[in-house]
Amino acid sequence: xxxxxxxxxxxxxxxxxxxxxxxxxxxxxxxxxxxxxxxxxxxxxxxxxxxxxxxxxxxxxxxxxxxxxxxxxxxxxxxxxxxxxxxxxxxxxxxxxxxxxxxxxxxxxxxxxxxxxxxxxxxxxxxxxxxxxxxxxxxxxxxxxxxxxxxxxxxxxxxxxxxxxxxxxxxxxxxxxxxxxxxxxxxxxxxxxxxxxxxxxxxxxxxxxxxxxxxxxxxxxxxxxxxxxxxxxxxxxxxxxxxxxxxxxxxxxxxxxx
Amino acid sequence: xxxxxxxxxxxxxxxxxxxxxxxxxxxxxxxxxxxxxxxxxxxxxxxxxxxxxxxxxxxxxxxxxxxxxxxxxxxxxxxxxxxxxxxxxxxxxxxxxxxxxxxxxxxxxxxxxxxxxxxxxxxxxxxxxxxxxxxxxxxxxxxxxxxxxxxxxxxxxxxxxxxxxxxxxxxxxxxxxxxxxxxxxxxxxxxxxxxxxxxxxxxxxxxxxxxxxxxxxxxxxxxxxxxxxxxxxxxxxxxxxxxxxxxxxxxxxxxxxxxxxxxxxxxxxxxxxxxxxxxxxxxxxxxxx
Numbered sequence: 001x002x003x004x005x006x007x008x009x010x011x012x013x014x015x016x017x018x019x020x021x022x023x024x025x026x027x028x029x030x031x032x033x034x035x036x037x038x039x040x041x042x043x044x045x046x047x048x049x050x051x052x053x054x055x056x057x058x059x060x061x062x063x064x065x066x067x068x069x070x071x072x073x074x075x076x077x078x079x080x081x082x083x084x085x086x087x088x089x090x091x092x093x094x095x096x097x098x099x100x101x102x103x104x105x106x107x108x109x110x111x112x113x114x115x116x117x118x119x120x121x122x123x124x125x126x127x128x129x130x131x132x133x134x135x136x137x138x139x140x141x142x143x144x145x146x147x148x149x150x151x152x153x154x155x156x157x158x159x160x161x162x163x164x165x166x167x168x169x170x171x172x173x174x175x176x177x178x179x180x181x182x183x184x185x186x187x188x189x190x191x192x193x194x195x196x197x198x199x200x201x202x203x204x205x206x207x208x209x210x211x212x213x214x215x216x217x218x219x220x221x222x223x224x225x226x227x228x229x230x231x232x233x234x235x236x237x238x239x240x241x242x243x244x245x246x247x248x249x250x251x252x253x254x255x256x257x258x
Numbered sequence: 259x260x261x262x263x264x265x266x267x268x269x270x271x272x273x274x275x276x277x278x279x280x281x282x283x284x285x286x287x288x289x290x291x292x293x294x295x296x297x298x299x300x301x302x303x304x305x306x307x308x309x310x311x312x313x314x315x316x317x318x319x320x321x322x323x324x325x326x327x328x329x330x331x332x333x334x335x336x337x338x339x340x341x342x343x344x345x346x347x348x349x350x351x352x353x354x355x356x357x358x359x360x361x362x363x364x365x366x367x368x369x370x371x372x373x374x375x376x377x378x379x380x381x382x383x384x385x386x387x388x389x390x391x392x393x394x395x396x397x398x399x400x401x402x403x404x405x406x407x408x409x410x411x412x413x414x415x416x417x418x419x420x421x422x423x424x425x426x427x428x429x430x431x432x433x434x435x436x437x438x439x440x441x442x443x444x445x446x447x448x449x450x451x452x453x454x455x456x457x458x459x460x461x462x463x464x465x466x467x468x469x470x471x472x473x474x475x476x477x478x479x480x481x482x483x484x485x486x487x488x489x490x491x492x493x494x495x496x497x498x499x500x501x502x503x504x505x506x507x508x509x510x511x512x513x514x515x516x517x518x519x520x521x522x523x524x525x526x527x528x529x530x531x532x533x534x535x536x537x538x539x540x541x542x543x544x545x546x547x
Contacts, residue, residue, distance in 0.1 A: 060436060065359065091438035098436070102429035104448055105543040114447070115437040151543075164433070171437055 009036040011175060011205040012057060017071035019049075019056060021064065026052050028229045030071070034175075034222075039197060039206040041220035041237065043213060045257065048226040050209045054177050057207065058094040059087055075175070092119060095173035099180040101160035103152035103167075108144050111152045111163060115171035130170050138166035139196050158189025165196065169204075176200065178208040182215065194219050213253060217241055225249045296524060303521030306514045312522065315485045323515050325522065327483050331400060331497035332526075335479060336468050338404035338493060339411065344461060346408075347415030354416070355423040356445055368420075371413040382410045383474035391478060398496040403479025410474055411464040418463065422456025423449060455538035462534035469526055472501035481506055500526075 012034040019027035027049050034040050042050035055061045057073060059080060073080045080090055092115075103111050112131040121127060131148075135141035140162040144155070152163055161181060168176060178197075182190040197219050200206055210216050216223050217237060224234040225246075233240060233249045244250045251257060314324030350367075358364045386406025396402035426449050434444035450457075480496030483503060498506070500519050507515040 058436070060432065063432070063435065088438040088440055091436060096436040098429065098432060100429055102427070102433040104430060104433065105452055114434070114439075118437065118439050118443055167433075168437060 008038070010034070011036040011076065012207075013072070013074040013077075014057075015072040015074075017053075017056065017073060018069070019052060019061070020068045022066045026229050027056070030231045032224060032231060032234055034205060034207055036205050037201050037203075038221040039201050039208060039219055040222040040224065041216040042207065042209045042224050042226060043211075043216050043252075044226035044232075045252070046211075047228075049229040050224075050226045051179055053226065053231075054179055054207060054209050055096075057175070057177055058091050058096055059085075060096065062087070088118070092171050093173055094175040094177060095168035095171060097161070097165050097168050097176065097178045097181045100184055101157055101164050103155070103160050103163050105151065105153055107149050108152045108155070108163065109148040111167050112170045115167060119171060134166040134170040135163075137169050137200070138162045139192060139199075140166060156189075158185050158192065161185060161189065161193060162196070165193070169200075173204065175205045175207065178206065180209050180211055183211055190215075213241075225252060227252070299517060299520045299524060302514070302517035303519075306518030307521055311518055316483055323512075325483075325500060325503055325519055327485050328498055328500045328503040328519075329522070330486060330492075331479070331482075332469060332499040334400050334493055334497065335404050335407065335475070335499055336465055338401065339407045339468055340461065340464065342404070343408045343411050343415055343464065347412050347460075348419050348457060350412075351416045351419035351423060352445060352450075355420050356441070356449070371416050374409075375413040375417065378473070379410060379471055380473040382406055383477050385409070386474060386478040396494075398478070398480030398482075400479050400493040400495065400497045403475045403497075403499075404493070406474050406478045407468055407471060410471070411467055414464050414467065415457075415460050418460025419453065419457050422453035422460070425456065426452045451541075451543050454541040454543070458537050458541060459534055462530055462537075465530050466527060469499075469523065469530070470501060472499070472505055475499055475502055476505070 010033045012032075014030055014032040014034075017027055017030040018025070030053060042053060044050045052061065056069065057080075061067050061069065069081065075090070075093065079085075104114060106114075109131055112134050113127045116127060116130050121130070132141060135144060140159060143159060144163070147154075152160065155163060161184075165176075165181070182193050185193070194215065197206060197208070201221075208220065220237045222235065223237040223240040225232045225240060225244075225248075227248055233244060233246045235245070240249060241253055244253060310322060311324055312329065313326055314322060315327045316323045316325075354364055354367060383406060386402060386409070390396045390402040390405045391398065394402075396405070430448050430452065431444060434448050435441070439447070475498075479499065479502070481498035481502050482496040483498055486492035486495070486497075500523055504516050504519040504523070507513070507519065
């Protein structure tokens, strides 16, 4: 599984990861290397554990009651489950974009400045700069520049989602986790976000859960296929979709189930 | 195509019609009662309420009647009660909805607060008199009354705040935590502002309870009607609120005075209700554009 890694840098290293919701074994011995400045897609049918896996990477699963996790997830060689980990710092490094756009009920500007303010940035000049830069990176600056002080809830769904991407970028993360970021959006907004992701991988490592296999082939460098909690196969997107090594992967991508 | 029935065959439905009329009558009766009471109070009270009525204390020497001390006492009780009950109530609601992991203890607390809000206020009065008045030696005092009312309205503030917190979308929480906010930072910057309209409504409801309360105050705050001679120590002295004074007037068969006070009370409550609407609209972050 790691032979195709070659000279590329491993950003997140996952080893023997098991996760239980109560007695439900939701992730079974997952091993994976997520490479720096690449887009890695997680595909699989509903309930296969791909979202759970994504949320484990920045410990958002900590919020779920009765969850128990064992195994290792390392970010740049540091174990994210170590008791010494400050989840605030972890989530600053590993940002997240959710399935449903979730702007906060405040102005566009305050939405973007929210993260930097958590991390202690108070200077107006600095915040202005971060807000503009983040909005530009998320390709939404031109659409909102005249309504910075207005509520973000007035934006369209697609704009809200790009705003949420900008909000995640504003804390200058190293990794961006995206949980089906386009499944609630129309095709045009989806295209905009896909185009945006292509540009993001220059500066960030991206992991994305998607229901849409075409989306995976369009944007992802690597793809992992999940099935009932197991990571069945992981490789370059090309390899997974053109010559899958596992019968189950082949059945899924050719549309025989799922 | 086969067996087709025209859609033009509109029928009269007498049963529906009858029910509609009954509902209209019910609504009319409810409104009529309310308007009737307010109208009668205004009619009886308006001739009594003048500048002297609301700006002086009653004087046996001049044989005049005024309710200024009662207005002041009412304000004292409102302010002191809210100063204690609001932070405690909001704090406990935050604990219950945001921090506690659910379970038995929380259900017990929720059950207790619900029960507390249904208890007749005279029982709070009895408890307040014995505990705050006698055990804590506060005697008949505004402070004693305010503490008693604090216990009475705590459940209201806690429950309404809890409900308000529960309506804040889960996505705000995950969103905030997802970019590294600590729990308290998230509560302070997102959850509380979003819940603010609901919280304010709870507080104003409580003010309504306080203004309207008499049974719990009669034996705690007492019924004195003197102007405060020291604003700072005034809470340590006995002081009757408007409702208490109204009760006293009624026991002395001074119905005109009672109606005058009733009118003042209605105006205050009306003012508070308008204020609530205004405030919660102003504080509603989700509607700001």
